[in-house]
Amino acid sequence: MAEKLTPLHTDLVPVHPGIEIVRLAALLAEGGALDEDALGVMFEQTQRGVLGSVAPTGLWPDLARGLMxxxxxxxxxxxxxxxVLDVVLPEVVALFGVPQIADNPAEVDVGEHLLRSLAVAARCKAPLEVRYALLVMNVGKSDSPREHLPVHYRHIERAIPRIESISERFGVSEPCRELALLALTECERVHRVSAVRAGPVAAMLERVGxxxxxxxxxxxxxxxxxxxxxxxxxxQMPYSKAQLLEAALQVCVALGDGALVGAGAGEDLQAARAMAIAxxxxxxxWSNEV
Structure with missing residues (x-):
């Protein structure tokens, strides 16, 4: 049975009330049961503005704890x-209620999809870098032009400065920030990758490092x-696109860089990789057409 969490309890070491709100939520993620009374007290404390006097970097350890x-x-x-999320992560709050095109079902709510992806990450025992990236990588979709929904044109351009801002605000590690930016540009491309287009597969492997x-x-x-x-x-697992890219990577690694010594490197190597994948x-x- 889940342990009931008592709001704003007293520790031997005083804790800032803003930090304690986030800590209680993190404890809930660890298996506690946060009842309506506890949520009410957390809401009241938030309305009192307690979060205004604590630096976001002070909240990050408990946010990271909850994410893990x-x-x-x-x-x-x-x-x-x-x-609390309205105050510390308004970019994420804004994703709830925003539609996104999918296949089955035909549409999903971006915010709800974010929650499901975090739940999957926990089941997969994904590291913090992955969970942080899942949390923030879609923040450019909150204000996509309504006439284009559920498609999100140019969301990458909108998301880059927001991810940078969030990462700086909380003082997250460089690997967390880098993966979030990489996922922003590459995740949807990975979902679309195809074995019949070997050139783009080789280019993707190079692009993602x-x-x-x-x-x-x-x-x-x-x-x-x-x-x-x-x-x-x-x-269900396994994810076929990840398998495809893993197989393509192994083919390219087996090819090696030395096969093209003196042949012009760079573009010739990419062409050789594309041919090997094809x-x-x-x-x-097998050309580099997009």
């Missing part, structure tokens, strides 16, 4: 219900898997 908990989505829900930083590539694949599974519709997948379209 078994149910991070419960922390975000609690913070939203008591108004798969040959230079295998760890970051693996983090991106984990993130894209969580995002994919969060759409529902009976989707041969592996039996693709006829």
């Amino acid at each position: 908990s078994p149910s991070p989505e419960l922390m975000i829900q609690a913070l939203r219900e008591c108004g 798969a040959f230079r930083d295998r760890t970051r590539f693996d983090l991106l694949m984990t993130l894209c898997t969580c995002d994919y599974l969060a759409y529902g519709g009976g989707r 041969e592996e997948f039996g693709s006829q379209r």
Whole structure:
């Protein structure tokens, strides 16, 4: 049975009330039960403006703790219900109620999808970098022109400064910030990647740094898997796009850089990689066309 959380309890070391609100929500994500009375007190404290006197960097350790908990989505829900998210992460609050095109179902709510993706990340035991990126990578979709919805034109351009601002505000680590920006530009492309277009696959592997930083590539694949599974519709592991890119990467690694010594490197190497991927997948379209 979940332990009932008592709001604004007294510790041996005094805790700023703004930090304590976030800490209670983080404890909820760890398995506590936050009742209506507790939420009410948290709401009252938020309305009193206690968050105005605490630096966001002081909140980050407990936010990170909640994100790394078994149910991070419960922390975000609690913070939203008591108004804390409006103060500390208005960019995320603005995503709720915003439609986004999908396939099954045909549309999803961006904010609700965010919660589901965090829940999946917890089940996959994803690291903090992935969970943070899932939290913030879609913040450019909140104010997409209504006439274009549920499609989000130019959301990447809107999101970049917002992700930078959020990351600076909370003082998150550089790997967290970098993965969030990488996911912003690449996650939807990963969902669309195709074995019959070997050139773009080779270009993507180069663009995301798969040959230079295998760890970051693996983090991106984990993130894209969580995002994919969060759409529902009976989707299950393994995620075929991640498998495709992993297979393509192995083909390119086996090819090696030395095969093209003295041949002009760069573009020739990319062409060789594209051809190797095309041969592996039996693709006829191995050029670099987008």
